[in-house]
Amino acid sequence: MQEPVIADNKTANRELLDFVFSWPKWFFLVGGALNGLIVAGFLVVVVMLWFGLQFLGYSHPVYWGFLIVNFVFWIGVSHAGIMVSAILRLTQAEWRRPVTRAAEVLTIFSLLTAVQFPLIHSGRPWRTMYWTFPYDWNRGAWPNPRSPLVWDPSAIFTYLTSTILFVYVALIPDLALARDRAPNPISRAIYGVLAMGFRGSTRQWRIQAIAGILLSAIILPIFVSVHSIVSWDFAVTSVPGWHNTIFAPYFVIGAVHSGVSAVVTVMIVMRYAFGLKRYITRDHIDSLARLLIVVATVWLFFFMLDLFFGLYGTEPAEVDTWQRRLIEPPWIVLAIIFIFTAYLIPVPMWMFRSVRRNFFLMFVTTILVNIGMWIERYMVVVPALERKSGLTFTYGDYAPSLSEIILVIASFGLVILGFLTFAKLLPIMPAADIKEGQILADRIKVGRANVPAAMRE
Amino acid sequence: MSSAHEASARATAVATLGETIPTDAEVTPLDGRRWGMVIDLDRCTGCQACVVACQAENNIAINEENRVLERRAKTWIRIERYWEGEFPNAKARFIPVLCQHCGNAPCETVCPVWATYHNPEGLNVQVYNRCIGTRFCANGCPYSVRYFNFWNPEWPEPLNNQLNPDVTVRTKGIIEKCTFCLQRINRARVTSKNEDREIADGEVQPACVQSCPTTALVFGDLNDPSTTASRLAESERRYTLLENFGTDPSVVYLKKVDPHVEIDHHHGHHAETAGKHA
Numbered sequence: 001m002q003e004p005v006i007a008d009n010k011t012a013n014r015e016l017l018d019f020v021f022s023w024p025k026w027f028f029l030v031g032g033a034l035n036g037l038i039v040a041g042f043l044v045v046v047v048m049l050w051f052g053l054q055f056l057g058y059s060h061p062v063y064w065g066f067l068i069v070n071f072v073f074w075i076g077v078s079h080a081g082i083m084v085s086a087i088l089r090l091t092q093a094e095w096r097r098p099v100t101r102a103a104e105v106l107t108i109f110s111l112l113t114a115v116q117f118p119l120i121h122s123g124r125p126w127r128t129m130y131w132t133f134p135y136d137w138n139r140g141a142w143p144n145p146r147s148p149l150v151w152d153p154s155a156i157f158t159y160l161t162s163t164i165l166f167v168y169v170a171l172i173p174d175l176a177l178a179r180d181r182a183p184n185p186i187s188r189a190i191y192g193v194l195a196m197g198f199r200g201s202t203r204q205w206r207i208q209a210i211a212g213i214l215l216s217a218i219i220l221p222i223f224v225s226v227h228s229i230v231s232w233d234f235a236v237t238s239v240p241g242w243h244n245t246i247f248a249p250y251f252v253i254g255a256v257h258s259g260v261s262a263v264v265t266v267m268i269v270m271r272y273a274f275g276l277k278r279y280i281t282r283d284h285i286d287s288l289a290r291l292l293i294v295v296a297t298v299w300l301f302f303f304m305l306d307l308f309f310g311l312y313g314t315e316p317a318e319v320d321t322w323q324r325r326l327i328e329p330p331w332i333v334l335a336i337i338f339i340f341t342a343y344l345i346p347v348p349m350w351m352f353r354s355v356r357r358n359f360f361l362m363f364v365t366t367i368l369v370n371i372g373m374w375i376e377r378y379m380v381v382v383p384a385l386e387r388k389s390g391l392t393f394t395y396g397d398y399a400p401s402l403s404e405i406i407l408v409i410a411s412f413g414l415v416i417l418g419f420l421t422f423a424k425l426l427p428i429m430p431a432a433d434i435k436e437g438q439i440l441a442d443r444i445k446v447g448r449a450n451v452p453a454a455m456r457e
Numbered sequence: 458m459s460s461a462h463e464a465s466a467r468a469t470a471v472a473t474l475g476e477t478i479p480t481d482a483e484v485t486p487l488d489g490r491r492w493g494m495v496i497d498l499d500r501c502t503g504c505q506a507c508v509v510a511c512q513a514e515n516n517i518a519i520n521e522e523n524r525v526l527e528r529r530a531k532t533w534i535r536i537e538r539y540w541e542g543e544f545p546n547a548k549a550r551f552i553p554v555l556c557q558h559c560g561n562a563p564c565e566t567v568c569p570v571w572a573t574y575h576n577p578e579g580l581n582v583q584v585y586n587r588c589i590g591t592r593f594c595a596n597g598c599p600y601s602v603r604y605f606n607f608w609n610p611e612w613p614e615p616l617n618n619q620l621n622p623d624v625t626v627r628t629k630g631i632i633e634k635c636t637f638c639l640q641r642i643n644r645a646r647v648t649s650k651n652e653d654r655e656i657a658d659g660e661v662q663p664a665c666v667q668s669c670p671t672t673a674l675v676f677g678d679l680n681d682p683s684t685t686a687s688r689l690a691e692s693e694r695r696y697t698l699l700e701n702f703g704t705d706p707s708v709v710y711l712k713k714v715d716p717h718v719e720i721d722h723h724h725g726h727h728a729e730t731a732g733k734h735a
Contacts, residue, residue, distance in 0.1 A: 052629035053590075054607040059528035061601035063592035123590015123605065123630025131569045131589055149569035149591055237597040238563050238702050389599040389699055391554065393537035396528050 041410025066404035074114035080259025081107025086216035109418030173432035241321030241384030258373035261366040342372025491579035493679035493707035500673035503551030507665035514664035518610030556635035557706035564594035588631035638663035
């Protein structure tokens, strides 16, 4: 899809940087409310540190629950950024341009939020350094490289580092733009330092473009590895319902499903909140929705594979877990909500062009997908633990406590506040990228022929 | 099985980490021992004496009623009771379940900080100081014998005076489990070394074994064919718990003899109920 020409350079510069230099009232209201959520979550964490984990819903033998589910969920959402930016960049999908930065920033903040959860959920979080940073590797004391919990921090921190690099490289021309347009000398100086002397010379543009393309290619294997490794947290154990070879691709595609849906939600909110009606159009949401139809269907295919592999083996414990997940009350209620919200409602709706081009319906359906995907993670983690082996005497139940619910809500506050703060301080719309798209879309007359004004990179 | 597994794990660790890990020989002079337990279900009456003894010996926090109700009670050994048949012909079957000290333990591989590892005497050891409480091991354990400390344990006066000085009191946020009364094994090792002899068979008795009124529990070295435990473990009634998980447990169960069932002596197993527990 070729972008239409929408604005000349001057208007684009002004409109895309508008939010960075203005202080609307709602920013303080929303920021304050989100801070309230985060303070509530913080208090819960302090109580957990002081009194142990007794206020959480865990009991014997269900030792993982809401917090791990939330961890998997946010790691999943973080897969949006690279899916949208790197893959669409490499495949030269023109419509990606306004979407990329928001998706990448969503990646950063959902990753930063996700990593909090295994930490606060461990019994002695103040010892996390031993586990996540193998500082004493040479003496062989810490940590154990056979454990997926050691693979996790490696994968996640690699992903986080490379995503921040990726965002920064794409941000440099926009930072230079902000530097040139900043209203006061202090912010001009800060943007100037961050822009690293970017003046827009041909050589600088070439280096920036090559760095972006290289990072896109390098980041892809990391992207696949992160959620694979998160899935191995479950798959390498012998718990029936977890012990499944299909888990890695199933988790990755599920992550893309929920991540791209989250991007659509965020784009629609941005369109109205930041006044970007000219730049985030029905065409963009339409394209993302078409991508989502494919992703959602592949995800459903893997979900069915997971189910069929479980049933085909006819191993009683595995079949029991599936029966509990999908058929037994009260889980059947969750199962129905899950399959309807994650697939059966949104995907058939997306088949219609009028739905794909309707902001309200797209907003609702993508929210539904993420509700469904949250429940999906819950259905993966908890029922398997409740019925872990043939020893029926140890069967247990799990219900989340108030503390866990507060923490989950606070995690949403943390992601949104991070996103909002980023948008306030730095250009959330990739101005340079959008303008590049405009130039590519521009056409000039050469003799009688009407040809593109610029060659592709 | 256990030692081969140990050796290959060590080879991998040495290749990764360099020659910094002490070899088995440096760690212990008692190479080749595998502590194990035989539990004769035909003798077990489900009296729970072992549970109480374990609670007293190992400084396990007091399990108040609401702790049990919220399923957070800690019982390193527990008696699982299963009903067989319909009322009025119902029968209660008891099976004591404790840490199986698996030779191929699912809990050991998943711990990120090596808080649980296999020692050269076949014990699955929990190092409280290392544990950071991810509870991954408790999820991985198919026997569900690992317990998490949700709070700091408290003993009201004068119960705090009966705490065993040989056993660590576990703090909040870590996992604990049966140790086969490691402190008693260590005491026997020191005594026998001072007297310049090997540990005798039956010299080490975990609290549960010592307190069992019907001697349903027998503890000993399973690698030494002369011990009572390893002779009992050869019984035709032997089975290990949840064999399909392939965990190679050090606890061997002997199946209950049901007097009402014909025994097929030619094939050496019960005609009707064979494998029911396994």
